[in-house]
Amino acid sequence: MDANSRNRWFLDPGPLSTWIDQLADDLAAQRYTPLTIGGYTASARHFAAWLxxxxxxxxxxxxxVVRRFAEHRCRCPGGRQWLRISPKYSRRARRFFVFLQKEGVARPPLKVASPYPLLDDYQSWLRVHRGLSERTIARHLRQLHKLLPELGTATFDYNAARIREVVREWRDRTGPADLRTITSALRSYLRFLAGVGLCRPNLDHAIPPVLQWRLSSMPRYLAAADVERVIASCDQLTRGRLWDRATLLLLARLGLRAGDVADSDSAISNGRPACCA
Structure with missing residues (x-):
């Protein structure tokens, strides 16, 4: 008997059993893997049994209620002895709760007046016209909630100078990786506004690119004194170290590349002169 069969046997989801199956179908339609779907349905079944x-x-x-489930000291059927379920497990249970809200089974979330009502339309635009995942949409919204207090809500007043100023301010606060995420969300939001006629077009081109060189912190070359120190570290009386010294001299004095030296070593070890390799 596999784990899912044991969970089905010990954990009785009661009237929510049908909705758990529908959650699995919904996740499969979104192309989640069977393993991931199994994790979500197992959490949902546990949540339903706890209810x-x-x-x-x-x-x-x-x-x-979802918070109480996340914090409960688990003594649910199936031999569980958990002091507290993991955050990842509770997030999966919350996903089931959100699914029930969407299907009209659980009570809908309370509507809180947003200081940025345009973000609701932007969220729908990302979902319908861009086809982004819910995770990416949530990340864009988080970044825009950081930017909009400084950028303002008067979208017709947006201009290139103001956008560059806001990006420059955030460049001084955060690192390149986070700044790329912020500018990506802002660029997407400006395209949405231009598309619905709420700001002048092409303002997304005013956002400067975030440049980052992966190996920019590494030295381009060793100083001459350092090179001599490395060569001198090889003991000329030891056969293996003598070979290392010869290799370093080929690299440093003749300017050979690593591949050239490797080919020479291979030719010498096979008994051929390096010039014939």
Whole structure:
């Protein structure tokens, strides 16, 4: 009997069983792997069984209930002895809760007035017209919530100078990797605004590229004194070290490349002169 069969046997999801199967179908339609789907459904089944043991009706599930599940000291069926479930496990259970909200089974989230109502339309635009994943959409929204207090909401007043100023301010606060994520979200948001006629077009071209060279911190070459020190470290009386010294001299004095030296070593070890290799 595999793990999923044991979980099905010990954990009774009750009336939510059908919705767990529908969650699996929904995840499969989004091309999640069977292993990932199994993880989500196992968490959902645990969550549903815990609701039944706690006597919590489906229409009473809310964020506080999900938090209580995440913090409960697990003694649920199946021999579990967890002091607390992992954050990853609880996030999977929350995903099931969000799915139930979307299907109209659980109570919908409370509507909180957003200081940036355009972000709701932007979120729909990313989902429908760009086909981005929910994770990427959430990352874009997080970055824009950082930028909009400085950029402002008067989109018709946006100009290249203002956009560059905001990017320059964030360049001084964060590293290149984070700045690339921020500018990517801003560039996408400006394209959305231009597309719906809420700002002048082509403002996304005002965002300067974030340059980063992977090996920029490495020295381009060794100083002459350092090279001589490395060569001198090879003991000329030891056969192996003498070979190392010869290799270093080929590299330093003749300017040969590593591949050239390797070919010479191979030719010598095979008994041929290097010039015939």
């Amino acid at each position: 039944g043991c706690a006597g919590i009706a489906i229409d009473l599930i809310d964020d506080d």
